[in-house]
Amino acid sequence: MIDVKEILGFAPLLILDGGHGITTPERRTPPLGDGRVIQEYEFNKTVAALAELYASQLGFETYLTSPDETDTPLPERTEAANRVYREYRDQLQREGVDLSGKDIATFVSIHYNTLGSDYQTRASGVETFYYPTSSKGQRLATNLLDALLRGTSQRNRGVKSGNLYVLRTTEMPAALIEPGFMDYRPEAELMGNDAYREEVAKEIVEGVLQYYGIKHRIE
Ligand SMILES: [Zn+2]
Numbered sequence: 001m002i003d004v005k006e007i008l009g010f011a012p013l014l015i016l017d018g019g020h021g022i023t024t025p026e027r028r029t030p031p032l033g034d035g036r037v038i039q040e041y042e043f044n045k046t047v048a049a050l051a052e053l054y055a056s057q058l059g060f061e062t063y064l065t066s067p068d069e070t071d072t073p074l075p076e077r078t079e080a081a082n083r084v085y086r087e088y089r090d091q092l093q094r095e096g097v098d099l100s101g102k103d104i105a106t107f108v109s110i111h112y113n114t115l116g117s118d119y120q121t122r123a124s125g126v127e128t129f130y131y132p133t134s135s136k137g138q139r140l141a142t143n144l145l146d147a148l149l150r151g152t153s154q155r156n157r158g159v160k161s162g163n164l165y166v167l168r169t170t171e172m173p174a175a176l177i178e179p180g181f182m183d184y185r186p187e188a189e190l191m192g193n194d195a196y197r198e199e200v201a202k203e204i205v206e207g208v209l210q211y212y213g214i215k216h217r218i219e
Helices: 004-008 040-057 074-094 135-148 185-191 194-211
Strands: 013-018 061-064 105-110 126-130 156-161 174-178
Touching (some): 013 040, 013 074, 013 194, 040 105, 040 194, 061 074, 074 105, 105 194, 126 135, 135 174, 135 194
Parallel strands (some): 013 061, 105 174, 126 156
Antiparallel strands (some): 126 174
16 A cells, blocks of 8 residues: 655645536436436445545545535535635645645546437547646546546547636646446446446546556555
8 A cells, every 4th residue: 555645745635526416317327227217426426435535545635525415516616625725735834845846636526428318329438628728637637537448448538628617616736537428328337336436436546646646556
């Protein structure tokens, strides 16, 4: 087991944003083979909580923008993220940590893609997003995509820029991941699969580690 604090000289803060909530029912799979329907927030929040666990085991500081089932409004999520980030930066400065040129925090928003409301659209694969003018966000989104393409074999849709609220309004390097389509049947099945949720959570943390120049695979 590695200790990121030992490697970097400070514990990086990983802010995890599990998108949506129980009250956003339009974000869901079409019925699966057994009739079950999975809402997007179930995947997003489970993966966020798992990633928080894996990251904290490696010495990260962590923060969840929306830890319960409610759909926390976007401004509340990003204002809280920015507040926690500034407080943590001030704390490290008081402790005398040299922060010059260092990214003390990263922000990862977790989603699941959709194009339509049935299984006819046939779009599939993994993509990540960054804010158009953020080169650090682009690097983080690239590291996350590289990690997400390990394990389960899925189509690579690439790293894309997008003027998305959570990417625009966060003050730290930020990226958003879409590790599958809920209206593509095989990936809808993956969305409900515990092993896939664990895999994505590990890959998020591995991608963030890579952003900090650390190559490490979580067992
Ligand atoms: Zn979403």
